[in-house]
Amino acid sequence: MEKNNLYKYIIRLADNALILGQRLSENCSKGPFLEEDLAQTNIALDYIGRAQVLFNYAAKLNNNNQTEDDLAYRRDEIDYLNFLLVEQANQDFAYIIARQFYYSAFDCLLYNELTKSKDETLASIAKKSIKESNYHLTHTIDWVIRLGNGTDESKHRLQNAIDALWTYTGEMFEQDEIDLNLSKNNIAPNALDFKANWLNTISTTLKNATLKLPENSFMMFGGRNGKHTENLGHILSEMQYLQRAYPNATW
Amino acid sequence: MSLTSNATLETFQERIDQGEYIEPKDVFPDEYRKHLIRQMSQHAHSEVIGMQPEGNWITRAPSLRAKQILLAKIQDEGGHGLYLYSAAETLGISRSEMINQLQTGKAKYSSIFNYPTLNWADIGAIGWLVDGAAIVNQVSLQRTSYGPYSRAMVRICKEESFHQRQGYEIMTKMMRGTNEQQKMAQDAMNRWWWPSLMMFGPHDSNSPNSGNAFKWKIKRESNDVLRQKFIDKTIPQALLIGLTIPDKDYKLNEKTGHYEIGKINWEEFNNVINGNGPCNKQRINHHIKYHNEGAWVREAALAYSKKQK
Numbered sequence: 001m002e003k004n005n006l007y008k009y010i011i012r013l014a015d016n017a018l019i020l021g022q023r024l025s026e027n028c029s030k031g032p033f034l035e036e037d038l039a040q041t042n043i044a045l046d047y048i049g050r051a052q053v054l055f056n057y058a059a060k061l062n063n064n065n066q067t068e069d070d071l072a073y074r075r076d077e078i079d080y081l082n083f084l085l086v087e088q089a090n091q092d093f094a095y096i097i098a099r100q101f102y103y104s105a106f107d108c109l110l111y112n113e114l115t116k117s118k119d120e121t122l123a124s125i126a127k128k129s130i131k132e133s134n135y136h137l138t139h140t141i142d143w144v145i146r147l148g149n150g151t152d153e154s155k156h157r158l159q160n161a162i163d164a165l166w167t168y169t170g171e172m173f174e175q176d177e178i179d180l181n182l183s184k185n186n187i188a189p190n191a192l193d194f195k196a197n198w199l200n201t202i203s204t205t206l207k208n209a210t211l212k213l214p215e216n217s218f219m220m221f222g223g224r225n226g227k228h229t230e231n232l233g234h235i236l237s238e239m240q241y242l243q244r245a246y247p248n249a250t251w
Numbered sequence: 252m253s254l255t256s257n258a259t260l261e262t263f264q265e266r267i268d269q270g271e272y273i274e275p276k277d278v279f280p281d282e283y284r285k286h287l288i289r290q291m292s293q294h295a296h297s298e299v300i301g302m303q304p305e306g307n308w309i310t311r312a313p314s315l316r317a318k319q320i321l322l323a324k325i326q327d328e329g330g331h332g333l334y335l336y337s338a339a340e341t342l343g344i345s346r347s348e349m350i351n352q353l354q355t356g357k358a359k360y361s362s363i364f365n366y367p368t369l370n371w372a373d374i375g376a377i378g379w380l381v382d383g384a385a386i387v388n389q390v391s392l393q394r395t396s397y398g399p400y401s402r403a404m405v406r407i408c409k410e411e412s413f414h415q416r417q418g419y420e421i422m423t424k425m426m427r428g429t430n431e432q433q434k435m436a437q438d439a440m441n442r443w444w445w446p447s448l449m450m451f452g453p454h455d456s457n458s459p460n461s462g463n464a465f466k467w468k469i470k471r472e473s474n475d476v477l478r479q480k481f482i483d484k485t486i487p488q489a490l491l492i493g494l495t496i497p498d499k500d501y502k503l504n505e506k507t508g509h510y511e512i513g514k515i516n517w518e519e520f521n522n523v524i525n526g527n528g529p530c531n532k533q534r535i536n537h538h539i540k541y542h543n544e545g546a547w548v549r550e551a552a553l554a555y556s557k558k559q560k
């Protein structure tokens with residue numbers, strides 16, 4: 001039971017990294033200028049690397065001969081447990097920044113707590129990841145400030161994206177039995193404990209960017225339990241193509 | 252700085268002949284500057300346009316490891332573009348001018364990137380053959396006479412040899428894999444072999460205006476010499492993993508120790524150079540599309556930085 005909880009928790013972490021990394025990697029060679037193109041590619045690379053380490057750990061926990069690639073590439077849509085937020089499309093640069101802003105503000109707080117996990121493997125993964133997480137957030141906050149205080153168009157576009165993605169932020173703080181069980185055992189934090197902290201980062205940054213914090217609205221849930229938006233099916237059919245079409249091949 | 256008088260022109264040539272590097276603050280002929288801008292910007296654009304055919308497979312890369320290697324490689328190539336743009340800027344041209352020349356067709360990029368990537372083995376073939384050919388050229392350019400260009404090449408060469416090895420690793424894996432994988436690898440070989448030989452440019456006997464390039468030591472070795480190095484290095488690698496060379500006339504000349512190859516299809520080469528390759532329009536349109544879509548972001552960044560002053 002305990003091990004099952006941990007497995008599912010790790011899969012959720014890994015899927016967030018994988019799907020966001022996949023989304024960001026779609027953008028390679030499409031950035032607004034070369035330096036930023038490379039910065040986004042670099043963030044994508046960090047997440048794919050993190051996903052690999054996490055899937056590797058999950059595969060060990062499961063102990064059934066599955067590899068990290070089996071977990072990343074051979075599951076069905078319903079078995080992916082990432083937040084709805086990270087699968088949302090790259091509508092424009094403002095959406096990319098808004099999605100990253102909400103996620104990274106959460107990710108930094110989460111991984112900072114995970115460095116203290118009683119599970120040594122998880123703690124050591126978190127220690128390696130936290131530096132990247134902090135960089136992602138700093139880079140993203142810079143863009144929120146820049147776009148918010150840039151031109152009328154940039155302000156308008158970013159506000160739009162901030163508003164549109166807000167509905168997916170509630171899911172990051174949803175706590176189910178798995179989370180509660182792990183937090184009771186000091187393996188993972190209860191995300192509600194740092195929700196105020198997250199909201200503080202978001203609202204302070206938006207204020208500095210002269211943008212409005214979205215009014216409370218309906219929150220969408222489901223990703224953490226395999227109920228996704230239509231986006232994920234398309235992400236997976238592209239990502240899994242070779243693994244599914246040639247099941248006997250090694251790459 | 253440009254120069255006009257014959258006396259300084261002679262000093263310039265003397266310095267070149269003595270193997271000295273020319274630096275941005277030195278005096279040099281305007282033609283030297285123009286030649287370098289043309290070559291270095293073309294080189295920079297090639298790195299950047301080359302991100303597209305490889306980027307085409309990032310989202311479909313078949314393993315987490317392969318995806319990371321490919322992302323890192325493309326990131327390296329973009330980085331090469333940056334070094335080269337900066338090196339070219341020392342000659343008094345801005346990056347936005349160079350991008351404008353690319354988008355209006357005034358500046359070129361390597362024709363190799365006008366070919367499509369159709370299966371996963373193409374990612375292997377590009378690393379192995381295209382980066383492999385680029386290295387041969389770039390190693391030679393480490394001794395080019397313009398200091399900033401030469402230093403950019405030294406940095407770039409280190410990374411390119413990784414790319415070449417990683418590409419060969421993909422090809423090796425595919426050739427050891429299933430029948431379908433072997434078919435993909437051979438198909439990639441068939442499509443990339445000749446275009447990568449064309450990357451070195453026309454035969455020496457048919458190579459216009461390379462006179463100054465040699466005199467000024469911008470170019471250090473001829474197209475055919477470089478091409479031969481690549482052929483001799485690459486054919487044994489292909490044979491080792493069981494790939495067929497898509498050239499019925501190729502053979503090893505036992506006397507010289509060099510491989511001889513069949514006739515290169517220069518008509519195809521000229522077609523692609525003149526805009527009629529499979530992807531010419533696609534590559535430039537992609538560049539223009541995303542450059543234009545990013546305009547509001549660049550404007551915002553500029554507006555913000557002005558407000559900070």
Ligand SMILES: [Fe+2]
Pocket residue numbers: 298327328331407411
């Ligand atoms: Fe390169």
Ligand SMILES: [Fe+2]
Pocket residue numbers: 328382410411414
């Ligand atoms: Fe390369």
